[in-house]
Amino acid sequence: xxxxxxxxxxxxxxxxxxxxxxxxxxxxxxxxxxxxxxxxxxxxxxxxxxxxxxxxxxxxxxxxxxxxxxxxxxxxxxxxxxxxxxxxxxxxxxxxxxxxxxxxxxxxxxxxxxxxxxxxxxxxxxxxxxxxxxxxxxxxxxxxxxxxxxxxxxxxxxxxxxxxxxxxxxxxxxxxxxxxxxxxxxxxxxxxxxxxxxxxxxxxxxxxxxxxxxxxxxxxxxxxxxxxxxxxxxxxxxxxxxxxxxxxxxxxxxxxxxxxxxxxxxxxxxxxxxxxxxxxxxxxxxxxxxxxxxxxxxxxxxxxxxxxxxxxxxxxxxxxxxxxxxxxxxxxxxxxxxxxxxxxxxxxxxxxxxxxxxxxxxxxxxxxxxxxxxxxxxxxxxxxxxxxx
Numbered sequence: 002x003x004x005x006x007x008x009x010x011x012x013x014x015x016x017x018x019x020x021x022x023x024x025x026x027x028x029x030x031x032x033x034x035x036x037x038x039x040x041x042x043x044x045x046x047x048x049x050x051x052x053x054x055x056x057x058x059x060x061x062x063x064x065x066x067x068x069x070x071x072x073x074x075x076x077x078x079x080x081x082x083x084x085x086x087x088x089x090x091x092x093x094x095x096x097x098x099x100x101x102x103x104x105x106x107x108x109x110x111x112x113x114x115x116x117x118x119x120x121x122x123x124x125x126x127x128x129x130x131x132x133x134x135x136x137x138x139x140x141x142x143x144x145x146x147x148x149x150x151x152x153x154x155x156x157x158x159x160x161x162x163x164x165x166x167x168x169x170x171x172x173x174x175x176x177x178x179x180x181x182x183x184x185x186x187x188x189x190x191x192x193x194x195x196x197x198x199x200x201x202x203x204x205x206x207x208x209x210x211x212x213x214x215x216x217x218x219x220x221x222x223x224x225x226x227x228x229x230x231x232x233x234x235x236x237x238x239x240x241x242x243x244x245x246x247x248x249x250x251x252x253x254x255x256x257x258x259x260x261x262x263x264x265x266x267x268x269x270x271x272x273x274x275x276x277x278x279x280x281x282x283x284x285x286x287x288x289x290x291x292x293x294x295x296x297x298x299x300x301x302x303x304x305x306x307x308x309x310x311x312x313x314x315x316x317x318x319x320x321x322x323x324x325x326x327x328x329x330x331x332x333x334x335x336x337x338x339x340x341x342x343x344x345x346x347x348x349x350x351x352x353x354x355x356x357x358x359x360x361x362x363x364x365x366x367x368x369x370x371x372x373x374x375x376x377x378x379x380x381x382x383x384x385x386x387x388x389x390x
Contacts, residue, residue: 010101014066015047016091020081021065025221025251026115026149026172027054031275051111057169057217058147063113064102068093068130072119076176076187077262078226078255081119087260092121095130099137106144113147114138124155124195132160135167152203154195161199162206165216170248172219173199178233185227204245217248224277225269226255230300231277232291239284239291249285252277272304280308286340287333310336317375324355324376337371354379 025033033052054063069092072081081088093101105111116134120127131150138144150168152161164171173196177183180192190196200220207215220241222234234252241247254274257264280302283289295303295311303311313336322331324346332343345364349355356379361369373383 010093010097011047011104013091013093013097014050014064014101016089017050017066017070020067020070021052021115021117023253023256024065024115024117024151025253026052026063026065027056029055030251030253030278031271051105052115054113054115056113056147056149058113061113061147062111063115063147063149064105064111065115066098066117067091068095068098068116068118068127068134069121070119071121073122074120074187074189076190078186078223078258079261080258082261085260093134095133095137098134099142102138103142103144106142106146113149115149117151118153120153124153125157125160128153128156128160128164132163132167135164139167152199154190154199156199158202158206161202165203165206165210166214168216170217170219171203172221172251173203174221175200175237176221176223177227177229178222178237179229182227182229182233186223200241200245200247207246218245219249219251220247221251221253224252224254224274226263226266230296231273231280231302232294232296232300234277235280235284235291235294238281242285250281252281270304273301276302276304276308283308288330307336309334313375321375321377321382323378323380324361325350325379335372335375337368338366342366358383 027033033054050064050066051062052065054061056063069090070081070088071090071092072079073083075083102111102114114135116131118127118131131153135148135150138148148168149170149172150164152164152171152173154173161171175183175192175196176190177186177192183190183192183196200218203218207218222229224234238247238250241250252274254269254271255263255266256268257266280294284291293312294308295315297303302308306314313334317335322335324332329343329347332338332346333340338346342365345366346355349360349364355361358369358373361372366372376383
């Protein structure tokens with residue numbers, strides 16, 4: 002007689018390994034990945050299931066995992082796509098996954114959960130399993146800490162409502178900025194119906210919840226696999242920031258994965274991803290408009306300079322701002338000056354006149370030489386250090 006050994010839940014997690022490596026979840030998404038991309042997408046280490054993230058509740062060790070690595074979708078870029086033989090398929094029952102999390106939490110190994118999943122028997126069934134897992138963690142194990150919960154394509158309105166009651170953050174991957182781009186990337190997903198509508202629902206539901214109990218909403222894009230442009234990505238990001246109160250958009254530079262239809266496409270430069278984040282923060286935090294960005298003829302941002310400097314090179318080099326007269330909004334347009342720097346300048350102006358770069362450095366402007374081409378100090382251009390070569 003053969004005896005079938007049922008693996009311990011923590012052992013099963015080691016077979017998950019770094020499955021969420023390309024699912025950014027914290028405030029420093031590029032720091033969540035190793036410097037060198039791994040050749041495999043499932044390791045054998047429990048440690049690689051745990052990521053130290055900056056969350057809305059502070060810095061935490063977060064268990065990042067999936068209910069299942071099986072999937073019926075055939076997204077062309079994804080290591081978990083249906084039929085990919087190189088992927089080990091691991092599936093948890095909600096009880097088992099919740100229990101494994103509780104054990105790790107009580108050991109002090111984790112203080113947060115990021116839960117995603119492949120899709121089996123449709124988005125609704127998969128979402129139920131994810132909700133059941135978090136319900137058990139919240140109710141049976143009385144865990145009140147940080148939870149980031151993925152929303153599956155095609156999930157129901159009531160499921161999203163329940164997710165927002167249980168989680169501190171929810172996210173739904175839009176993948177691409179238009180219906181045509183999504184079809185080229187993930188042909189079994191409907192951009193308007195399966196994806197965008199769910200984010201709109203989440204925003205509606207969020208407004209009905211008591212202040213202080215409203216989870217943040219985020220999304221993710223796969224950048225550059227199907228010809229999507231920065232202009233398209235940032236235009237949709239701006240719309241979501243303004244109309245759906247999106248907390249942030251994640252941009253994941255495409256990298257080819259073996260045994261997928263896109264395995265022979267070139268990888269997208271990480272610098273493009275970085276520039277998208279810089280531009281996205283200008284839209285979200287500084288009230289910029291996407292039309293103010295400098296795009297090349299191909300619809301992409303310049304890579305040689307950041308978006309703020311690209312704007313300033315055009316608008317401020319010949320019309321510099323006087324730091325003694327500029328408003329806070331104008332100061333924030335100057336490369337090298339952020340919210341803290343602008344506040345420091347406004348405070349210093351009340352005490353006296355700023356006349357040289359040493360004063361800017363003394364009040365906390367870390368690289369005053371960077372601001373030189375774009376400012377006046379008490380009506381005069383500050384001296385600019387000439388290049389040595």
